[in-house]
Amino acid sequence: QASSPRQWQLSVQRSSLILLVLQNSALVMVMHHSRNSPTGIQPRYLASTAVLLVEVIKLLASLTLAIHDLRNTHPEAKASEIPTLLSRSIFASDSWKLIVPAALYTLQNSLVYVAISNLDAVTFQVTYQLKILTTVLFSILLLGRSISLRQWLALILLTLGVALVQVSGPLAAEDWKERLTSLIRGGRVLDTHVSSGFKGLMAVIAASLTSGLTCVYFEKLVKDSLASVSLWTRNVQLSFFSLFPALFIGVLWQDGAAISRNGFFAGYNPMVWLTIALQAFGGLVVAVCIAYADNVAKNFAASLSIVVSYVATAIMFRTPMTGHVSTRPPFLFFRICLLARDNQKEKQESLTKAG
Numbered sequence: 001q002a003s004s005p006r007q008w009q010l011s012v013q014r015s016s017l018i019l020l021v022l023q024n025s026a027l028v029m030v031m032h033h034s035r036n037s038p039t040g041i042q043p044r045y046l047a048s049t050a051v052l053l054v055e056v057i058k059l060l061a062s063l064t065l066a067i068h069d070l071r072n073t074h075p076e077a078k079a080s081e082i083p084t085l086l087s088r089s090i091f092a093s094d095s096w097k098l099i100v101p102a103a104l105y106t107l108q109n110s111l112v113y114v115a116i117s118n119l120d121a122v123t124f125q126v127t128y129q130l131k132i133l134t135t136v137l138f139s140i141l142l143l144g145r146s147i148s149l150r151q152w153l154a155l156i157l158l159t160l161g162v163a164l165v166q167v168s169g170p171l172a173a174e175d176w177k178e179r180l181t182s183l184i185r186g187g188r189v190l191d192t193h194v195s196s197g198f199k200g201l202m203a204v205i206a207a208s209l210t211s212g213l214t215c216v217y218f219e220k221l222v223k224d225s226l227a228s229v230s231l232w233t234r235n236v237q238l239s240f241f242s243l244f245p246a247l248f249i250g251v252l253w254q255d256g257a258a259i260s261r262n263g264f265f266a267g268y269n270p271m272v273w274l275t276i277a278l279q280a281f282g283g284l285v286v287a288v289c290i291a292y293a294d295n296v297a298k299n300f301a302a303s304l305s306i307v308v309s310y311v312a313t314a315i316m317f318r319t320p321m322t323g324h325v326s327t328r329p330p331f332l333f334f335r336i337c338l339l340a341r342d343n344q345k346e347k348q349e350s351l352t353k354a355g
């Protein structure tokens, strides 16, 4: 009996991590397809509208779960008292602490759309693993955690793997120099295939930075107060504060003109709705992973999804998987990096030939 809360926590941990692997694998493929498949004469849907809808869905889901938690912690409360209890816990004196992660997550969610619209799915997924590195760095800087020499070596290896995907990938060495010099001098980066690779790469690096910083901040905040404030109340606060940048900066300021021209739902199709649903679900799963496991486990699960989506893509699109490759994750990860590099190389060669 005494071990049952611990067992319950362990099973929540495991199930949330497994769900995150599946959600991440599906999301990258579906999202990439939703951004890059031709929609005919329809304009492509606006990422800002999707970011806002995801926050609205997460807010409603978190509210429902927070009410459920309140009923459990206050069994004596009458139904009419629940709204007061709820608003008191949501607008508590420390709720302002969620303003920073809300703004950063909204920025990150928008950057992910930019990245995935400009990079192929594999390059995006592998490069986004830089968040493992940034999470560790922010854990050391902000939480004073330390890591072993072996873990440092693993991180260096990871960074090299990511760099490998970029070599002759979204940007060849020459283009790097050219684009960076042009950017530093304030010049315009031309809208070619290569420059979208550059844009995607910058977006995914920036998203990895915000991911590391925000998840470390959120983990500390949630774990320091889990006994007094439920995870779902924290998530209601997070989504509530996210609505403001998503609505005022993303939808109205950035895309207001396009929305008034074409409408809020222009370019929406079932694939877009699936992307939104998967993203909202993923946000809730990430919250559970951070609270019941930790950020390192969350990122490990997310990186495992590379293997899952690789196998899924191979099965769905009948691409042969090379038999001699070891199936041990480090080799598989390395192999995926190589595959992404070859894929980019081929694309670039065919572009050069066509040009």
Ligand code: C5P
Residues within 6 Å of the ligand: 058, 105, 106, 109, 131, 211, 212, 215, 218, 235, 238, 282, 283, 284, 286, 287, 298
């Ligand atoms: O890639 P990463 O793990 O940093 O992604 C975090 C995602 O989870 C973001 O889309 C963020 O909005 C979402 N999230 C959430 N609720 C939390 C923590 C993260 O919706 N409590």
